[in-house]
Amino acid sequence: MTDEPRLSAQDMIERLGPVLSRRTRIRAVTALLAGVAGAVFVGTLWWSEPGPLPGRTHLAFALFTMFCLTWAGYGGWLVTRRVAxxxxxxxxxxxxxxxxxxxxxxxxxxxxxxxxxxxxxxxxxxxxxxxxxxxxxxxxxxxxxxxxxxxxxxxxxxxx
Incomplete structure (x- = not known):
């Protein structure tokens, strides 16, 4: 028997390697960048439209902007994770x-x-x-x- 303390399953998992694999980090950064780029693109398009827009057009632009920001938030959240x-x-x-x-x-x-x-x-x-x-x-x-x-x-x- 050894005097070393036993590791919990969580400790073993965390010691196996980096918490987020390279592939997961690439996916996270891609989601973050695509979300930000999409939000900027849709927001710019929305802002630059000439004349008054119908309500459904405002709704569509707002919806697409919200989805882009959601993906950006997801990517940012994933990049900052330090747990399994x-x-x-x-x-x-x-x-x-x-x-x-x-x-x-x-x-x-x-x-x-x-x-x-x-x-x-x-x-x-x-x-x-x-x-x-x-x-x-x-x-x-x-x-x-x-x-x-x-x-x-x-x-x-x-x-x-």
């Missing part, structure tokens, strides 16, 4: 994607109805984006649950 995330980042990204898909689909359908055009294409394309985002959300939740279950298993074995 256990796929929390993927769950959050999936929910952002699902919310963006739902809201964008709703706006496009409202615009199609107000213009008197067919909503069929908007429903099909929007439905496809929502379905993909929903699948990614379910997968992210399942992955997180599996990682947390494994952590609890390791913690339980260690205490015995």
């Amino acid at each position: 995330l256990f796929a929390t980042d993927r769950v959050i990204a999936a929910w952002i994607g699902l919310a963006a898909s739902l809201a964008t689909t709703a706006v496009i359908i409202v615009v199609a109805v107000q213009r008197g055009t067919s909503v069929g294409l908007a429903l099909v394309v929007g439905g496809l984006f929502v379905a993909v985002a929903l699948v990614l959300a379910v997968r992210a939740h399942a992955r997180r649950a599996a990682l947390l279950r494994r952590m609890h298993e390791l913690s339980g074995r260690e205490e015995r």
